[in-house]
Amino acid sequence: MVELKVNGAVRQVDAAPETPLLYVLREDLQLNGAKFGCGLGQCGACTVAIDGAPAFSCLLPVGLLAGREITTVEGLGSPDKPGPLQQAFIDEQAAQCGYCIAGMVMRAHTLLARNPSPTDDEILEHMSPNLCRCGAHMRIVAAIRRASSRKEASRSQRGAL
Amino acid sequence: MRFGHLVTLLIVVALVGFGLTFLQSRPLKPVDPPRRQSFDDAQVRRGATLAAIGDCASCHTAPNGPAYAGGVALETPFGVIHGTNITPDPDTGIGRWSFAAFERAMREGTDQAGNRLYPAFPYNHFAKLTDDDLKALYAFVMTRQPVRAQTPENRLRFPYSIRGLVTFWNWLYLDDKPFKPDPRQSDEWSRGAYLVEALAHCGACHTPRTKWGGENSKARFDGGDAEGWWAPPLNGSTPALEPWDAERLTAYLRSWDDRHGGAVGPMAAVTANLAKAPDADVKAIAVYIASHFGQPDVGKKVRLEVLLSRPEPDLGDDAGLARGRDVFKGVCAQCHETGAQVPFTVQNLAQHTSLFAPTPDNVLRVALHGIRTPAGGFGPIMPGFAGSLTPQQLGDLARYLRARFTDLPPWPDPTAAARRLMNQPEGPAPAPAVAPKAWATAQ
Known part of the structure; x- marks a missing residue:
């Protein structure tokens, strides 16, 4: 046991x-x-x-x-009640096949918990160990930016990195 | 009485004046930043290759910072010193340096204003560069994008904060005699000797330093320190068993060698640069370094064969070693027990130099932070376990690795080392092949 x-x-x-x-x-x-x-x-x-x-x-x-x-x-939320980071992934439609997304969300979660307003460079640096083979990277980064407390995050448009 | 005072005063003034003139040099005349057209394209290209072999960027380009704009903090036994901005920015870089000023900095370690530079800048090596190579390097740096970036102040302990004192260091350690090829050696060996001694400055990390921070000429390539990493010996005194030759070194210096593995820590930037250097130059460097390793040692060969063929040793009732084995089997074995079936793994960890090191630090740093391949690059990749394993688990693992894959005595206290290293920053990420910023803004 x-x-x-x-x-x-x-x-x-x-x-x-x-x-x-x-x-x-x-x-x-x-x-x-x-x-x-x-x-x-x-x-x-x-x-x-x-x-x-x-x-x-x-x-x-x-x-x-x-x-x-x-x-x-x-642990971050459920399909009915997604957490803020999960909601940001939904809002940015940050998944294609979706296989990598749980891992992406969890890695992003550990970044935002420690640094609520990371720069784009810090996001890219932190997320680099996780792979996505569909090419959803831009939306994933946009979702992390949206979930961050960066001021310009609210203005983020889909895919506009 | 009064006359006596006057004499004393005059003597003091004379001494101070003498001291100032001799602890400094005369300033050289600033020039207008030279125009791009004043340099020949081929010369600039050659300078780029030389700058790669000289690994200028490791100290002069900050992590994720603009190229050659300085700001890299180097920890030394004397305090923290910063790599300077060597872009041609007229105010914060070297835009107003004439070639004479550049040459004086490279050969004598004195900047344009006449101040001594600290020997963390390896001018004791660059002093031996040929005039042509210096001109090519000048052409390269003066045609970089100028970046306005003030280099942060150094934080050196007194009295090392007095730049003039470097004058005495120069008496002890600055050998500015031009490079002379050894007529008994091949042209390739001599080319390698020139590149290693005058440009690549391998000895800056791989030769132990004296108390005063000079390379110990009696212990050339006996191994030293590189930003907290153990820089292994480049001669027969290496504790590692897997032998080096020119062919293996060439592979290692450009990417990865299947009997030794690849570079980690500060050496990773060196090999990333050498990957872009001409084949002939890298091979020449390898030939020269291999000659210091000498012929393979028979005793070492036998010891290695024993290690490679022996079954797992009996751990007795050592609970720590048993815990270390559990960590190894659960975490590491998926890749490292496949007999090199997983790309970029050696057949047996007994082939890695770092397990034979005097301290577990190199092994622990890799276990903590992993090995990263630059974005867009190709090479070994290993996850880091800083967040998932405890210092106790990492310490047990290091003890097990040492017992299993070497025939050397155990490291003193790997768990304490793991705890210490866990609280240190990871250090810069590898320089990306495609800069993340360019990638991001291109969208």
Whole structure:
């Protein structure tokens, strides 16, 4: 049995300690936001926040996560009540196929929590480990800008970076 | 009595005057910034190549800042010093420097106004550049985009804050004799020697420094320090086992070598630059450096074979090593236990020099911050684990790596090192092949 703190709740999971967090989230906890992409920490589709920092959940055995605060995209809101960052992604229509988006949202979340008004350079720098192969980057950046507290963010138009 | 005072006063005035003249040099006449047309295109192009081999940008281009506009903060044992603006801006850069002023700075470490420059600027190497190469470098920097950017003030401890004292350093460490090829060596070796000693200044990091910050000429290439990273020895004194030769070094210096891996830390910028340099020059550098490594050591070869073929060692009842193994199996093994099936991984981590280092710092820095490939570039990429692993887990991992992949004694306290490094900034991201700003504004 492994005890995990996920989205504010303590969860008991019957999993071997070497099981990657991603598998436990998806298969044991039915938190299917985080996706399996490459399994090698190269694409970012599995990104979650651990104690407020972005982490690739495909590369993290649950046995190493005792006492750590895990946040997944489900922890930011729901389809009925999306959180502000999720709403910004909807408003900017910042997804094409959508496979990378849960990871993108979580990586962006860790940036805005630490720096509520990042510059475009800071957004690009922070988001660079996460890949999107549809080419939705411009809208993703626009969504992050919209969710930030930057003054000009409210004027942001779709795709106008 | 009165006469005595006068004499003392005169002596003091004379000494101060003498001191000032000798701790400084005369200012050189400012010129109007030279026009682009006054330089030959081929000369500018050659200057660009030389600037890449000399790695000027590492100290003169701030992270995400405009090219060559300065502002890079360098931590030294004497305090923080900033790379200056070497764009041709007339007020904050070197736009009003004549070639004579540029040459004096490069050869003697004295700026246009006559002030001593600090030897973090490796003029002790550049002193050996040929006149032609200096002219090409001048043509290159004077044709860059002028950027108005005041270089931040240095924060050096007293008495190092007195620039004039560098005069004494120059007596000790400035060898301004021109470069002489060694007639017993090949032309290629001599070309490499010239590039390494006069331009690429490898010794600035790979040779240990004396108390006064000079390169220790008795320990050339014995390994040193580069902005907090261990710069390994470039000679037979290296603790690493996988041997280097000119071919392996050429591959490493341009991108990646499948028996050693690729450059990390401050060296990554060097290899990114060398990737753009002419093949013949990089190969010459490799030939020269390889000659310092000498012939492969038989003892080391046997030790490496043992390490590469041995099964996982018995960890006994060491709980820390067992925890480190769990971290390795869960986090690292997906890529690093595939026997080089994953691109840009070596067959066995025993081939990495950093595991044989005197401290775990290099290994921990990579584990913390990963390896990034510049945007638009091609090369190794590794995620960093600063946010997801604890200092204890990283320390255990470092202990396990050392025990598993080397035959050297354990590092003293990797967990304390992990805690210390975790609280340090990551350092600059690699210089992007396509500047993010240009990419963003192009939309």
